Amino acid sequence: MDLRRAAAIVGVYEHPTRYAPDKSEQLIIAESIIGALNDAGLEKKDVDALFVAAMPPGITGYGLCDYLNLYPRWVDSTNVGGGSFEFHLSHALTAIAAGRIQCAVIAYGSTARSGGVAVGTGGATRWGQARIAPVPDSFEDIYGTTTVGLYAMVAQRHMHEYGTKPEQLAEIAVTMRYHASMNPHAMYRDPITVEDVLTSRMISSPLHLLDCCVISDGGGAVVVASPSLARSAKKKPVWVLGVGESIAHQGGGWRDLMEMAAYQSAPQAFRMAGVTHQDVDMCMIYDSFTITVLMTFENLGFCKRGEGGAFVSGGRLRIDGEMPTNPDGGGLSSNHPGMRGIFLLIEATKQLRGDYAGTPRQVHARRNRSEPPSIALCHGTGGALGSRHSGGTVILGRD
Amino acid sequence: MTTAPQQYKKLLPAISGETRPFWEACKRGELLIQRCAKCGKYQFYPRGFCSHCWAAEPPQWVKASGKGKVYTFTITYQNRSPGYAEEVPYVLALVELEEGVRMFTNIVDCKPQDVHIGMPVEVVFRKATEEVTIPYFRPAKP
Ligand SMILES: [Zn+2]
Numbered sequence: 431m432d433l434r435r436a437a438a439i440v441g442v443y444e445h446p447t448r449y450a451p452d453k454s455e456q457l458i459i460a461e462s463i464i465g466a467l468n469d470a471g472l473e474k475k476d477v478d479a480l481f482v483a484a485m486p487p488g489i490t491g492y493g494l495c496d497y498l499n500l501y502p503r504w505v506d507s508t509n510v511g512g513g514s515f516e517f518h519l520s521h522a523l524t525a526i527a528a529g530r531i532q533c534a535v536i537a538y539g540s541t542a543r544s545g546g547v548a549v550g551t552g553g554a555t556r557w558g559q560a561r562i563a564p565v566p567d568s569f570e571d572i573y574g575t576t577t578v579g580l581y582a583m584v585a586q587r588h589m590h591e592y593g594t595k596p597e598q599l600a601e602i603a604v605t606m607r608y609h610a611s612m613n614p615h616a617m618y619r620d621p622i623t624v625e626d627v628l629t630s631r632m633i634s635s636p637l638h639l640l641d642c643c644v645i646s647d648g649g650g651a652v653v654v655a656s657p658s659l660a661r662s663a664k665k666k667p668v669w670v671l672g673v674g675e676s677i678a679h680q681g682g683g684w685r686d687l688m689e690m691a692a693y694q695s696a697p698q699a700f701r702m703a704g705v706t707h708q709d710v711d712m713c714m715i716y717d718s719f720t721i722t723v724l725m726t727f728e729n730l731g732f733c734k735r736g737e738g739g740a741f742v743s744g745g746r747l748r749i750d751g752e753m754p755t756n757p758d759g760g761g762l763s764s765n766h767p768g769m770r771g772i773f774l775l776i777e778a779t780k781q782l783r784g785d786y787a788g789t790p791r792q793v794h795a796r797r798n799r800s801e802p803p804s805i806a807l808c809h810g811t812g813g814a815l816g817s818r819h820s821g822g823t824v825i826l827g828r829d
Numbered sequence: 830m831t832t833a834p835q836q837y838k839k840l841l842p843a844i845s846g847e848t849r850p851f852w853e854a855c856k857r858g859e860l861l862i863q864r865c866a867k868c869g870k871y872q873f874y875p876r877g878f879c880s881h882c883w884a885a886e887p888p889q890w891v892k893a894s895g896k897g898k899v900y901t902f903t904i905t906y907q908n909r910s911p912g913y914a915e916e917v918p919y920v921l922a923l924v925e926l927e928e929g930v931r932m933f934t935n936i937v938d939c940k941p942q943d944v945h946i947g948m949p950v951e952v953v954f955r956k957a958t959e960e961v962t963i964p965y966f967r968p969a970k971p
Contacts (some may be wrong), residue, residue: 553910554840568842569874571931572963574905574913579921582903590946633902634921682880682931683873687901687923750965815925 433702436527438521438660438667438724439826441653442776448617448646449795451544455489456497457538458649462500466651471664472533476609478536479504479521479652483514485542485768494537504531512678512813513716514538515652515771516822519672522654524647532656536775540647540767549768551633552580554608566680570817576643577718578719581817582634584687585652585721589687592736596636598743599626599720603640603762606717609743610759612749612791618763625817641720643761643770650772652779670777671805672825677819690822692729692809700731700824705734710825711795711803713753714774716811723747726809754803755821756792757781766813771810775824778806782828792805835955839912844961847877850890855962858912862894864931880913886921895952896969897926904941920944924966938967 443465445458453461480502482494482503485530491505497808504525506515515536522534540547554562554571562571577725588594604624610616622640630639653663660667674695679685707730717723724738732753733741747755759776760768784802786792795801805827813819831853844852854861863881864871865888872880877931879888883946908914920936920960922944935954956962 435952455934495967500873548909551907551909553908562840562843564843564845564848565876566874567840567843568848573921573933573935574839574908574910574919575921575933576905576908578906578907579903583901583921585925586903587901589945619955626858631906633907635906636844637903680931683871683932 431527433523433527434671434704435657435669437523437654437656438778439652439775440655440660440663440665440670440728441466441472442666442779443469444776445539445649445652446615446775447648448615449543450541450647452463453541455484455486455539455541456494458541458647459494459537459651460498462538462649462651464537464576466535466653469665470653470655471715472498476533476566476659477535478527479522479531481506481508481518481534482538483507483509483518483607484538487714489676492630504534510820512718513771513810513812513820514769515775515821516535516673516808516810516824517671517675517694517820517822519652519654519775520675520822523670523673526654526656531650534650534654535618536772537771538772540769541647542768543645543647546644547768549578550642566817569671575817577814578637579634579815582637582723584725586678587687588721588725590738596628596726596741597624598739599641599724600624602717602720602723602747603627603746606756606760606762609749609757612766612789613759613764616764617646636669637721642761643718643766646765646767648765648767650776652772652775653707664827666673666783668782669827671705671827672699672701674698674823675701676821677818678821686727687816688735690725690729690815691811691819692726692823695821695823696730696809697729699825702823703825705805705825706707709805710807711796712757712806713755713777714772714778714806714808715755716774716809717756717762718766718770720762722811722815723755725815726811730807730809747791749791757791757793769811769812771822774810778808778826782806782826803826841957841961843854848875851875852961855954855964858954860893860964861890862893862926862928871928871930875930895951897966899936899944899946899948899950900912900925900931901946901964902936904943912949922966924950934964934966936967937965
């Protein structure tokens with residue numbers, strides 16, 4: 431079955447909050463879904479599928495259906511960490527192509543910041559009471575793993591094998607902050623320099639504070655529709671061209687740490703979409719840490735293994751560069767409510783639709799600088815590179 | 830009579846049937862890894878089956894040399910969990926054993942700044958409680 435253009439994103443909504451101490455996660459999810467349906471010109475009655483992932487164990491498909499007072503015919507609570515929403519889009523595409531559903535809502539909400547969740551440095555107790563399992567936690571968490579630490583070990587190895595420099599990682603953070611300066615909702619908007627990154631506090635060597643994403647509250651939603659429904663929606667459809675999913679793990683103790691899940695998910699997505707890397711006008715790359723971005727570009731195949739440092743240098747990732755990346759400011763500066771994958775889909779959709787036309791935040795097509803981008807690639811990562819993680823690649827395109 | 834309050838504040842491993850031989854060996858000062866009789870491959874962390882070939886026969890426990898090299902590491906300066914927060918900065922590392930498999934550990938008995946990738950290390954055991962002894966690695970003695 432040719433899944434290209436079998437479904438389209440017809441509505442998106444990014445919750446503007448970065449701090450919402452008086453809202454529940456569920457309310458942020460509900461407000462996001464309502465916002466995305468408004469964007470699409472669709473209503474509650476049109477929704478026949480719900481896809482949700484969240485950090486607290488209580489928020490799953492059935493609990494949220496109760497809260498939303500919704501009776502969908504398809505529910506998917508796939509949770510593979512922060513990149514879950516790229517998996518959701520992949521699953522929604524398949525369900526729509528099979529004719530089981532017409533309209534899916536993918537949603538996320540979190541109060542990680544107002545709840546004081548130490549996402550990156552809380553160690554095993556970051557979600558409250560530590561629950562240690564015989565395997566694998568008993569062979570990892572007892573040594574004081576943190577999310578930052580697990581990524582930092584991979585960064586250290588990358589530097590050792592390829593000579594990747596802290597300055598190259600820092601440039602990613604600087605670029606994201608530059609983009610955030612154009613986003614009125616971004617959590618941090620004041621420009622930073624490479625020097626600022628390198629002199630910021632070391633959290634887990636070689637990653638400094640400014641190599642790490644922010645912790646915010648927030649949420650968002652995406653409406654995915656069948657082609658016939660998409661044609662009747664209010665906004666121009668953004669077509670799902672290709673999707674790919676993968677998991678990378680320790681392989682019984684033998685895994686090459688430099689190989690990400692993206693190495694397997696990207697070829698799936700490119701093959702399905704029938705496009706090449708040269709066709710991609712912009713990227714939304716999950717930026718939990720600067721090293722995540724650098725290695726994702728390598729594993730997606732935009733450059734060779736070990737060349738990521740050079741790839742992200744020289745302003746290539748800036749809005750006005752060769753591969754505009756995370757024009758919203760990313761998790762490093764705009765928002766990161768624990769899981770961030772939904773925002774990759776939201777920003778890519780807005781950019782493809784030309785929602786920011788006439789402002790410096792609008793990305794342009796590679797072939798025609800007076801037009802919005804034609805093709806965007808989103809790659810969500812969930813979990814931790816140093817232990818096990820998920821990778822979901824999505825390629826989107828406009829008419 | 831009440832027992833003394835637990836002095837060990839860090840996380841203790843949960844021990845199950847499939848991992849008990851590993852932790853029992855630690856108490857004897859031995860590092861065990863697993864090798865599959867069918868496919869011949871080593872695996873770590875231990876499991877009740879061979880994760881490589883899913884053989885019907887469970888893998889064999891074999892004594893590792895306890896020597897290896899630092900594959901990668903990080904000096905952790907911030908961890909909000911009790912027990913670890915007090916110990917920063919500490920070295921979280923992946924050590925590649927001579928047998929090839931890698932395991933998480935802490936590098937101890939040296940300054941964090943002296944740790945580097947490729948550094949030869951050897952296992953050292955430290956008693957956490959009466960029931961649990963945990964393997965760490967320290968710079969190898971020449
Ligand atoms: Zn085997």
